[in-house]
Amino acid sequence: MAKDKKAPRPKAxxxxxxxxxxGAEVTERTEMLTKIAGVYHRYGxxxxxxxxxxxxxxxxxxxxxxxxxxxxxFAWEEDKDWxxxxxxxxxxxxRVYAQFRNDLPTPYRRYAMGPVWRNEKPGPGRFRQxxxxxxxxxxxxxVAADAEICAMLADTLEEVGIPRxxxxxxxxxxKVLDAVLENIGLNEDDTSKREAxxxxxxxxxxxxxxxxxxxxxxxxxxxxxxxxxxxxLSAQQAEIVLAFLNSTGDGNAESLExxxxxxxxxxxxxxxxxxxxxxxxxLAAQGYDEERIRIDSSVVRGLGYYTGPVYExxxxxxxxxxxxxxxxxxxxxxxxxxxxxxxxxxGQVVPAxxxxxxxxxxxxxxxxxxxxxxxxxxxxxxxxxxxxxxADYQSMVADxxxxxxxxxxxLGNPKNFGNQLKYADKRGSPVAIIxxxxxxxxxxxxxxxxxxxxxxxxxxxxxxxxxxxxxxxxPRDQMIAKVREILDGQG
Amino acid sequence: MAKDKKAPRPKAxxxxxxxxxxGAEVTERTEMLTKIAGVYHRYGxxxxxxxxxxxxxxxxxxxxxxxxxxxxxFAWEEDKDWxxxxxxxxxxxxRVYAQFRNDLPTPYRRYAMGPVWRNEKPGPGRFRQxxxxxxxxxxxxxVAADAEICAMLADTLEEVGIPRxxxxxxxxxxKVLDAVLENIGLNEDDTSKREAxxxxxxxxxxxxxxxxxxxxxxxxxxxxxxxxxxxxLSAQQAEIVLAFLNSTGDGNAESLExxxxxxxxxxxxxxxxxxxxxxxxxLAAQGYDEERIRIDSSVVRGLGYYTGPVYExxxxxxxxxxxxxxxxxxxxxxxxxxxxxxxxxxGQVVPAxxxxxxxxxxxxxxxxxxxxxxxxxxxxxxxxxxxxxxADYQSMVADxxxxxxxxxxxLGNPKNFGNQLKYADKRGSPVAIIxxxxxxxxxxxxxxxxxxxxxxxxxxxxxxxxxxxxxxxxPRDQMIAKVREILDGQG
Numbered sequence: 001m002a003k004d005k006k007a008p009r010p011k012a013x014x015x016x017x018x019x020x021x022x023g024a025e026v027t028e029r030t031e032m033l034t035k036i037a038g039v040y041h042r043y044g045x046x047x048x049x050x051x052x053x054x055x056x057x058x059x060x061x062x063x064x065x066x067x068x069x070x071x072x073x074f075a076w077e078e079d080k081d082w083x084x085x086x087x088x089x090x091x092x093x094x095r096v097y098a099q100f101r102n103d104l105p106t107p108y109r110r111y112a113m114g115p116v117w118r119n120e121k122p123g124p125g126r127f128r129q130x131x132x133x134x135x136x137x138x139x140x141x142x143v144a145a146d147a148e149i150c151a152m153l154a155d156t157l158e159e160v161g162i163p164r165x166x167x168x169x170x171x172x173x174x175k176v177l178d179a180v181l182e183n184i185g186l187n188e189d190d191t192s193k194r195e196a197x198x199x200x201x202x203x204x205x206x207x208x209x210x211x212x213x214x215x216x217x218x219x220x221x222x223x224x225x226x227x228x229x230x231x232x233l234s235a236q237q238a239e240i241v242l243a244f245l246n247s248t249g250d251g252n253a254e255s256l257e258x259x260x261x262x263x264x265x266x267x268x269x270x271x272x273x274x275x276x277x278x279x280x281x282x283l284a285a286q287g288y289d290e291e292r293i294r295i296d297s298s299v300v301r302g303l304g305y306y307t308g309p310v311y312e313x314x315x316x317x318x319x320x321x322x323x324x325x326x327x328x329x330x331x332x333x334x335x336x337x338x339x340x341x342x343x344x345x346x347g348q349v350v351p352a353x354x355x356x357x358x359x360x361x362x363x364x365x366x367x368x369x370x371x372x373x374x375x376x377x378x379x380x381x382x383x384x385x386x387x388x389x390x391a392d393y394q395s396m397v398a399d400x401x402x403x404x405x406x407x408x409x410x411l412g413n414p415k416n417f418g419n420q421l422k423y424a425d426k427r428g429s430p431v432a433i434i435x436x437x438x439x440x441x442x443x444x445x446x447x448x449x450x451x452x453x454x455x456x457x458x459x460x461x462x463x464x465x466x467x468x469x470x471x472x473x474x475p476r477d478q479m480i481a482k483v484r485e486i487l488d489g490q491g
Numbered sequence: 492m493a494k495d496k497k498a499p500r501p502k503a504x505x506x507x508x509x510x511x512x513x514g515a516e517v518t519e520r521t522e523m524l525t526k527i528a529g530v531y532h533r534y535g536x537x538x539x540x541x542x543x544x545x546x547x548x549x550x551x552x553x554x555x556x557x558x559x560x561x562x563x564x565f566a567w568e569e570d571k572d573w574x575x576x577x578x579x580x581x582x583x584x585x586r587v588y589a590q591f592r593n594d595l596p597t598p599y600r601r602y603a604m605g606p607v608w609r610n611e612k613p614g615p616g617r618f619r620q621x622x623x624x625x626x627x628x629x630x631x632x633x634v635a636a637d638a639e640i641c642a643m644l645a646d647t648l649e650e651v652g653i654p655r656x657x658x659x660x661x662x663x664x665x666k667v668l669d670a671v672l673e674n675i676g677l678n679e680d681d682t683s684k685r686e687a688x689x690x691x692x693x694x695x696x697x698x699x700x701x702x703x704x705x706x707x708x709x710x711x712x713x714x715x716x717x718x719x720x721x722x723x724l725s726a727q728q729a730e731i732v733l734a735f736l737n738s739t740g741d742g743n744a745e746s747l748e749x750x751x752x753x754x755x756x757x758x759x760x761x762x763x764x765x766x767x768x769x770x771x772x773x774l775a776a777q778g779y780d781e782e783r784i785r786i787d788s789s790v791v792r793g794l795g796y797y798t799g800p801v802y803e804x805x806x807x808x809x810x811x812x813x814x815x816x817x818x819x820x821x822x823x824x825x826x827x828x829x830x831x832x833x834x835x836x837x838g839q840v841v842p843a844x845x846x847x848x849x850x851x852x853x854x855x856x857x858x859x860x861x862x863x864x865x866x867x868x869x870x871x872x873x874x875x876x877x878x879x880x881x882a883d884y885q886s887m888v889a890d891x892x893x894x895x896x897x898x899x900x901x902l903g904n905p906k907n908f909g910n911q912l913k914y915a916d917k918r919g920s921p922v923a924i925i926x927x928x929x930x931x932x933x934x935x936x937x938x939x940x941x942x943x944x945x946x947x948x949x950x951x952x953x954x955x956x957x958x959x960x961x962x963x964x965x966p967r968d969q970m971i972a973k974v975r976e977i978l979d980g981q982g
Binding site for chain 2: 009010011012013014015016018019020021022023024025026027030034037041042043044046047048049050051052053054055057058060074075076078079081083085095096098099100105106107109115117119128129137139140141142144145147148151281282285286287344345346347379390391392394395398401404405406407408409411412413423426427
C-alpha cells in the first residue's frame, strides 16, 4: 500500500535579504528613536504614521534613484489594484498632504519613523527592510525652513550622543549645480542626462575623481569588469562639473565666492547662492558655527527630485573599515528641498523640505562610540529547587519587580540545576536567587552574584576565593536590599 | 497637431482598508506601547523584531482562523519564492525559535510589537493593517508559565491605566473542552469538525445561545439573509457543548466542580482541570484574586492551535454602542498555550504559551476612560512681523526649546498676519509670540495667551475683556518665564 507522502517541512528562514533583531538591538534603536522624536516634537513637528502599503499609482511606481521603472519596490496585484510596500517616507507624505491638504495646517510639519522596504540585491549589511526617521516641512517656500532642518539635525545628533566636533552638516544648493549644467549646455528639459550627471557625481566617494570623470564622459570598467556606460559629456564639460564639486573654500564666505565664479550670470545660480548665504547667516546668528554646519559644494544627493538646498550629516570620527584601515564614518542623514512631489497629485507646486536619518547607520555609529549598549540588563533569576514551592518563587519575583528590578522564575524543567545556572548565564543575569527546603525552614534565601562569581572563577587564587564570596545568605525580608546592593556594585 | 496625452494624475488615497495616523494618534499609541514594553521587560521578556515579510512557506500559507488556505494574507511571488506580510506575531516567533533554537536560551521569553497585515474585507473600524503587542514563553511546559502571563496581563492593564475592577482576566482550558468533545463522540482525529465547533461557539457573544445552537446543528440564516451551514451535531450533542460554556460558578472552586461533572473520567479533562486549579492557586498566592483573574468556561478562543490553558482580558466597564445602548467594552487581549507551532519546522513538539494585546482596542478603551489625550500639546508659535528679523525669531524659539518648551517660528508666507493666527489655532497652540519693529526697538515681546483669548472671545462681556487681558508685553529676557507662567496656568 502506498504511504501518504508528508509535505516537506518548511525551512526556518526569513526571506533573502531580511533579518531579525533581538533584545538590545531592538531596545537601543527604540531608545534612539524616542530621543530623536523628542527633538522633532520640541521643534513643533507632529507625528504621522502612514500605512506600510500604498498603491503603486500613489508611490509613483519606482524609486527616484534607480534607472528603470518598477524596480526597487515590492509590489503585487490585489483586486486589480497594484499595491506596494513604501520604499521611503517622502512619497507617502506627498500622498497624505495631497489627500488632507484642506484639513492640515500649512505649513505642515511632520515627522515619521518606521521601516521601509527595497526590492534590491541584498549584500553584507544591506537589507531589504530598514528603518528611516524623517522630518519634513511642507508648504514653506522660505529657506528658513531648510536652515531650521539643518539646525534640528545638529541638535538631534547631539541629543542621541554624537558630541560637537564629531559631526558636520554640509549644505549645498541644487540651483547652483543647475546653473553649472546650463553653463555647459545641459538645459532644464534635458532631464535624463541631468539626472545621469547627478547620479554619477554622487559616486565621488566611491570611485574618486578619475572615476567620475570617466563616468561623465565615455564610461568606465567597474570592479567586476563590467563596462559602465558614460553620460557622454565632453572632457571640458566634465571638468567644469568637477570644478563645481571642488568649490569648497576655507569658510562659508570663500565657498560662496568660489561658487559665484562658476555660475556666471545665470539667475538660477544667483538665487542659489543667495539662498545659501541666507541659510548661513540664519544659522550663524543662532550659534551654529561653520564647524557644525558648513557650505560644501561636493554635496550633491543623487535624487533627481531636489530643487534647492540639499544637506547631509557626516560623522567625522574615524572607524576601521573591513580591512582595518581608518576611514571617516561618513554620512548618516541627508535631505533637501523638493518642490514638485505633491504636484503629481494636485497639479499645484507645493514647496517642501526635509531630512531622512539612516537609523541603522546612526545606531552603528553610536555603538562604535560606545554610546549605547554598555549596561548589562539580564533579569535576576529565581531558581526552582522545589517545584511545589512555585508560588513562593513567584512571590519573590513579584517583590523584585515591584521594587523595579527585572526578574523572573526559571520556568524550564527544573530537574537539572546546572541547566538553570546555564540559562542564567545565557540571559546575562547579574544575580541568581536560590531557595530550597532548608532555606524556607530558616526563612532565608541564597543570593549568588553571578558577575562577581564569573570573575572570581576566571582570575582568583584559592585565597581570594575564600575572601571574596560571591554567594550570600540573607533573611527573606532583606532579599531586595541585598540584590540592589549587588546590582549597584556591578553597575 | 496631436497633443501629447498626459498621464492622469494619481489618486491621493491609501489602498482600500488602510489608513493614516496623525499626531496624538501616533504618540499616544507609542506611549502605551512603551509602558507595556516596560512591564514585559520587568518580567524578564526580551524584545524581538522580526521582518514584516516572511516566506509563505514559513507562515504556513493561511491564517489559522479562516476556513480556506491562501486567504487572509497579502502574498506575492518574488524570484520564484512566495513572500507574504506577517498576519500575526506568533507564526514568525515559531520560525525564529526553530531557526535559532541552538543559540536562544530555553525557555525563550520574548515580546514583540508592531503592525500585522490581514487581507480581509475592511469594515468600519476594521483595517487591513493594525498593531499587535505579544509576549510568549517558548519551551516551558509548566502551567506556571501560563499563570505568569495572566498575572503580567493584569499588571499591564493597570500600568497603562485600566484600574482594578475595570478588567477581568478569564481563564479556561482547551483540554476540558477536548474531553467534552470526546464525550459527545468527536475524537481527536476529527480535526475539521472539532475546529468548526470551536469557531462557532466562539461566536456566542455575537449570535447568542440560540444562534450557536443552530450553528452547531443544522445551520442558520445570518443577518444578511445568507444561510450558514451548521456543523451537523445532534441537538443533544450541541446541548452538552453549550452546557460546557455555561459551567462558570460563583467562584473558581465552584467552576472547577461544575466542569468536573461534565468531563466524566476522561484523562485529558482531568488534566485540564488540574492545570486550571494550579493556575488558580498560583495566582491566588500572589494576590491576584478572583475579581481580577477568574476561571470562566465560556472562554474558547477560536483558533484551532491552542492545546491547553486559554485566557482573555475583558474590560468590564460600560460604553455606548453605535446605537447609544450601554454595553461592556469587551475583550482587549487573549492567548493561550500552543504546543505544536514549532513542530512544523523541526518535527519536535515545543511547549509554548503567550498573549496578544489588541493595541488599537486597548487604546480606544483608554480614550473612552479619558486616560490619554487630555493635554493640549501644540507648539508655541513665534509669529513673523518682519521677514528680515528671521534670525531673531529663530533665536526666540531656540531659547524656548532650550527651556524644554515646544516652539516654532511660523514658516509660511508671513504677509497675512491673520493666516499666522489661524495656523496657531489649527495647531492647538497655547501661546503666540509677537514682535515687530516697535517691540525690537523697546526690547520687548508681546505674548498672547491663545487659550484664554479664545475663552474670553467666547464668553466675556466688554468689562471682563478689559479686566482679563490675554496679551502681555514683557521684556525679551522675561519671555521664557512669562510663557511658562501661562502654560502652567493652562495646564
